[in-house]
Amino acid sequence: MKTKSKHLFIYVLFALFYLTSCQDEITEVNTPNDQETIVANSTLANLMGRTTANYGAADDILDESSCFSVELPVTIVISDITFTIETQSDLDELENLLNYTTSEDNVLDFIFPITIIFSDYSETVIANEEALESFINACVEDETNAIDCVDFVYPMSFSVFNAEFNLIDTVIIENDESLYGFLDGLEDDENAVVVSLNFPVSLEYANGETTEVNTNQELSDAIEVAGDDCYDNNCTEDSVASQLEDCQWKISTYSSFPEFVGIELVFYSDSTFAVFQDGSSYNVVGDWSVSSTDGETFLNLDSGFEDLGGDWKIVECDDETIQFIKGEQTMVLNQVCEDDLNCSLSDISTILQECPWDFSDGTGNFENNSMIFNTNGDLQISEGMATSAIGGGWNLSVDEEGIILIFSELTAFQDALEGDWVIVECDADSIVLVKGDQMLVLEQDCNSDLFNCFDNYELVECANQSGSAVFNLNAETIGLVDCMASYIPSFHETLIDAETNVNALINTEAYEATGSEIFLRIEASNGDFEIFSIFLNTIECNYFECFQSFDAVLETCYSDATVLYDFNLPIAFSNCTPSADVVSYYETQSNATADINPIANPISYSTAELNTTIYTRVEINGMVEIFPIQLNVVNCNAGSCTEGDVSGILAECQWNITSYNGSDNLVNYNLAFEQDTEIVVIYTDTITINAGWSTAQTNNGVVIGFSNVAEPNIQAINGSWLVVECTANQLVLHNVNDSSIEIVLDRTCE
Template sequence: MKTKISTLLLLPFFALLMVTSCQEEVVDITPPADSEALSATSPLTASMSSVSKMDGSKDNIIDNASCLSIELPVTVVVKGLEIIIDSEEDYKVIEAIFKEFDDDNDSLEFIFPITIITAEHDDIVINNAAELKEFVDECRGENEDDDDIECIDFKYPISFSVYDVNFQVVDVITVENDKQLYRFLKRVKNSDFLASLNFPVTMVLADGTEIVVNNNQELENTIDDAKDACDEDDDNDYGDDDFTKERLDEYLQICPWVVHEFKRNNQDNTVGYKEYALNFKEDGVVRMRARNGDILTGTWSTRVTKRGALLKLEFDTLADFTLEWVVYDIEYGKIKLYETGGNRIIMKKNCDVVIDITKERIEDYLKECLWRVARLQVEGTTNSEKDYIGTPLKFFENNLVKIRLNGEFVSGEYEIGVTNSGFFLQIFLVDRPNLKLEWSITFLEPGLIKLENENNKMVLKKHCADDDINYIDDVLITWEWEVALYKEGDEDKTENYFMYTIDFLDDGWVKVTDPNNGIIDGNWLAYRNDGLYLGMHYGIEPPFEALNHRWKIAKITQEEAGTKARVELKDLNANGEIERILILEKKE
């Protein structure tokens, strides 16, 4: 019997488990302190309401009003052309028509009736231009301060506990979108009931960054810090191609930009240029890193004309990029460039990309933590990485590399080399022919290395333990376990694992004892990858070969009075649907 683990205070982890657990599970909710209850007049209630208001700036090119939007589809007439706008992408068609001529009046007419959506999420039918003008006139002018907060959003769903006057829970309300949140808060402000937000809650900034908050004060501070941290784009144009030259130059130089789409002369060259990275320097020099590590140097400059903002790129040895591009659209963390004749580039900001790679930098990077084989494609076959579940690599000084197998590190060698085509990584490990290859380093950023050669591809992801991982490790190591449930779809196969004992050891070895005291050896690793996972590999021994998988951790609980320690694992398909369920419980 193992020693019982000491109590660990890891609230963020338990919060994560609450978010990822099934909706039908019962959640115990403690009545909040007065400071956590939402007040009708509190600044937090007002801020949350402002965040949940409808942002009407996306369609300003057709309605010239940031406090309302036109419900789609809608039919408009532009320069004699009748156009049906089905989606936000069609706003670009309107912009292209407006920009076709520089000295005419950019206006359009609606085919009425239309429906507008107000900042308060109300739908109102408008029958003529005069009615529409009344609502537009009530909006504030271009780029004037308004009440809505657009630089931060809630990540839905979120939930509220509703209380009676004695602070007894009478209901739990789930909110799925801004409209529902705004109307819920409106009832709070009308003092219809008492409510508190159930934490943790994830907030999403304009650039996609997510922030987890755990109480009212953190939420209020987070909203306050973010509310003026972006351009709300409350002007009457589509996108941000109305940047000044100074703002555009500053934006380009913030971080490296990675190519995600590329078309030249109507030829789609995305495959050839995807993940090329550009770094714009303040002296007009742009350095480009190709996938093979080559660094190309060119020049860049910008200017603003009646066509909009233009970005000129010039490379001596890269004609495809050498062009003066129109800055077609700027979103948070994304730039779209185009030029007539079928030319288009989409780049995304990535501050973690390393442009100037050196052999020493790669070596230092590899030594930071363990590395797990996240993806391996050998000779066209997929899912070869399954053989490396729970077997991370560790790179040391003096070209020493080790792979952890059944709790022991098996030693080998590695080498970082340089060729005319870039940097390569060569690994020498006994009985691991799939790794014993020369791999070109095609992409390098914190936490991720992409490698490939003529017929093979591999992705290594960095594994550094954090508090949540340490907690999972401690729970698993503390007890011996048994399979309490194993289901494949609707088929219950739990009986196949009757009388087996699973023992997770702290060196990454998992030992299974069968009813006849036979031993099955395996490997395990708890890690983070857009969530928490437990990778297990038991070789080809039945029935445990069916459990060789990277399982998503849905819930993990420590032993409490009257409750067994328990680990709930799920296997999800590409659509996020549950295909298999595995539940481990502490063995008595």
């Protein structure tokens, strides 16, 4: 065990003052009188020391001793649960937790070693429980030691004089510990120095008020007044507001309207309040606030009940009772807390809406379901990550049994869930409900499902001529995620920007980069967040690979009576054009290169030539290439089959549509032709269609007819088709009404 002093440097400081007076230029000032100097062990020095001493009682919830405090952070264990206490706020939460648990659960164990700090800021390292107990048992409380109801406003300064009353230095003080050490050093100083406080000096009281003093006497009086009233004022603005939120409150006295006696008020942390009587809400939700004016504290109620609204002056308060006056009226509120709950009604309302909740009735039911409590009273029950949810409503109420959670108007699970559930256990992430002999356990699941929805991403895009690529960050990351929990996404170029949530990218749907790593920040509704990496890769792509992969040829049938032949030019590259930015058609290659005189109506292009070439200009990502389309007029009757030939080979085996205008999107359909019944059975793995078919001999050749093909996509084959090519294993058909539309049938014999 070792002890050390934190203000040893003060003693060294005074020695430096003395040496400085021998070396530096001497400044002549007015000699301070006795009322202006700070003398060791004087009344003022002692009052200032008590004000700045380390207040050991501030953490009595930890060490049960006002003689010292425990240095933070410190790790403790309560009921096998480990907590790390880092701030005064953590101490307040610990006190609330212990107040709501039974004495048997209040055993607090430190993770040693710990350091304790005494009123003079000296420290001792404690190695075990026995050593700590010895210091606790040796503590003799002295209520006159520390004054914690007033604080100095820093910085403040002292003037230091030598024995000849020459100013040798000005000392700037920034905090309580430095001031305590400075005052303590006055007693130990062996040099003949004189110290005076530089006014004005400001003080801040526990109720938030400040005062300014200009003399030693004013300072002494201000500290003494604070010390006298230190433990008498529980009705400060902050303490009343916190007290009102802790539990519900019942009106025990109401002078002007006795009918209000017995109703309960619930003050929520969002500055609204509700009125209840016998567990039923009057559906009055108003606003509330606490304010201080001229040293007096007021509760302001903005309510639909005119008599209840207004500014109520707080005239007396303790842990369980607050007394108010408003004009001639008097109102007394008594605190009504559920002793067996860790949560107030306001707490429950808040934590229910923070995150989704997993729930179970102990039998394995609902293990994949989650509840979401929306602020407008809507309830959603979802399964897994499903977007569709069971709807309903929720509400909180109070009756003689305690706090009630009500499920209503559910679209499913009505028998299992609807009704009034009494809350019998509650903490920040778990709530136990009881309805008759049923039990329901809710477990808060703020972030696990949310953050599990996301991962690191790698996006790949083709580089343009400048070497960069355009990435749709939204579509390729959060656009692929279906997450039940609400969240706020943002994209950042650096990790530090993502962690501090600054400089979020704006154009996330068209973000241009040459290849880099950026960061996706996912923030939950409670403020927790995680950062995910997005790797952007640019690659060299052949945008025109599809166009280069085949020779485009369009054919139509020759006819003696036909002067012009029609072609549907876009059919030639129909599989490739969706990936292109601009596609246009030209009669000459020079026109295509220069992008002049494009064909006005490429869907119905007419020509008298029997064999000609059209040029397709394709633009992708600012790059251009030209591709030819060969247009041929052929003798469709050459080498054709008779009607009997066609009927015979169709009925022999199964057939597939291997091409429809150059596309293979109908290849999965199987066609079985029944010759005697004129029925063609069209089927896939999932559907079967009984359609009609026929053949006829015309002057132009054999025509195959399809009828009653009712399913989407395949219904495009309805109508009459001229056989333009015929072999035992393949038929090429052109639509009688539009010869540019082509079907290729291939035979498959098992």
